[in-house]
Amino acid sequence: MEKIIVLFQKDLRLHDNLALIAAAKRGVVIPLFIFSEDDRIVRGSAAACYLHDALCALKEELSTKQLTLTIRSGNKSEVLHQFVKETGAQAIYTNYRTGNEKIENPSIYVHYFSDMLLRSSEDFYNVTGDTYKIYSAFYKRFLHYTVEQPKQTPTQIAHSTELYPSLTIEQLALLPTLAWSTTVRAHWQAGEHSALKKWRNFLQNEIYDYKEGRDIPSQQATSMLSTYLAFGEISVRTMWYMLKEAQQMILNNAHLESVVTYEKQLIWREFAYYKLTHYPTMPTMSLRSQFQAFPWQEDCTVVDNWQKGHTGYPIVDAGMRQLWQTGWMHNRVRMIVASFLVKHLLIRWQVGERWFADTLVDFDVAINALSWQWSAGCGIDAAPYFRIFNPILQGQKFDATGEYIKKWVPELAHIPAEYIHEPWKAPAPILKNVRVNLGETYPYPIVDHVFARERALAAYAQIKRKG
């Protein structure tokens, strides 16, 4: 029988894994994972921690099929070259990752599968022959097509009896020797089993309130599947069909709207990869060229304050601290902190993009870049430049009681809800009573909102003239 190397990348699952399933149908499967500095599966430390646990889970899952995961590190092409020689494999099967280079000069045939999206949409063009610029048009087009049914994992997979030298997962040194990594890892349960369980659970409960609940960061109203999706521990096509199944059961109109809203989020993910395909520079360069001339500030101190959650705006600080402590931030709050960094502090969005890449467990290059460019207003489909989030109002709207803030900014835990979004307005006796000493225990706002708003509008007006 033919020996086939199945190279795992960000597709750390057995169910509906197209490369694995195709290989299993054809021959003996030899699972391989390569950690390479040149083509990194993860860009940041938080995601690296998670990768450690995800690999453990994958290894375990493979072993239930008597498959042994071989782990190597080094230059991807060189490692593959060597491994092909060792195993005498006839082919390499792997799932193509949009936005990543294909393997260079392979000694044998590399069969790529399109596995990470609902469907390949890179060939979508509008009536004028151009790519879709705006999400809503893309969305409508997308709905005209069917998503391929997820494939069953074969119960029996032919495996090699030979064992190949392998690094241990520990030897990849993915875990920094910091207490921080322990804190972050404690919030996650890696593996496809956990992913599917979480998804089933969400479909039975929270999804029905998703439309309303998703904007309230103190609620557990989102699916929390982004990390599993980012590592390919759950198949998005499996998700899609389970979602459709749940939709069939719904009679209540509000519930139906919630399902449709969630479905739109999945299609946003498709849109992000569609954009990345057509704009490969999206993760680093503003897509609107006039942003070359934007008067960005170069203030390291404010960046540091932002990263640490010391901006003096409670909702912003709560989000940044949730990110640091858990490797995740609620999406509503991501928009608020992004707007704050770019529009209130006038820091270039790439600084935020990099920070998210380093600290988000669910980091996804396409979604992150699309979202930052949307927030900064420099994307093709972007928030208008004048849309400047007021961090006080956003807090009042979406965290009215301050529950979310109080969880992540404990030094404000006893401030009355009335003042939780603007502690500097609280009367001195109240502050004293709840042991808040502004400037000491919690900072004053690092920039005044009204001033910052006007400064941002002026900055955007400046490039608008040039553009």
Added chain:
DNA sequence: TGAAATGTTGGGGCG
């Protein structure tokens, strides 16, 4: 997947 400024309307207090 905003917010602020400006405009309009209508009820109520008051002389």
Added chain:
DNA sequence: ACGCCCCAACATTTC
């Protein structure tokens, strides 16, 4: 009773 002013409350426009 009436005009006047104030100002919510809502609508529109502007950034």
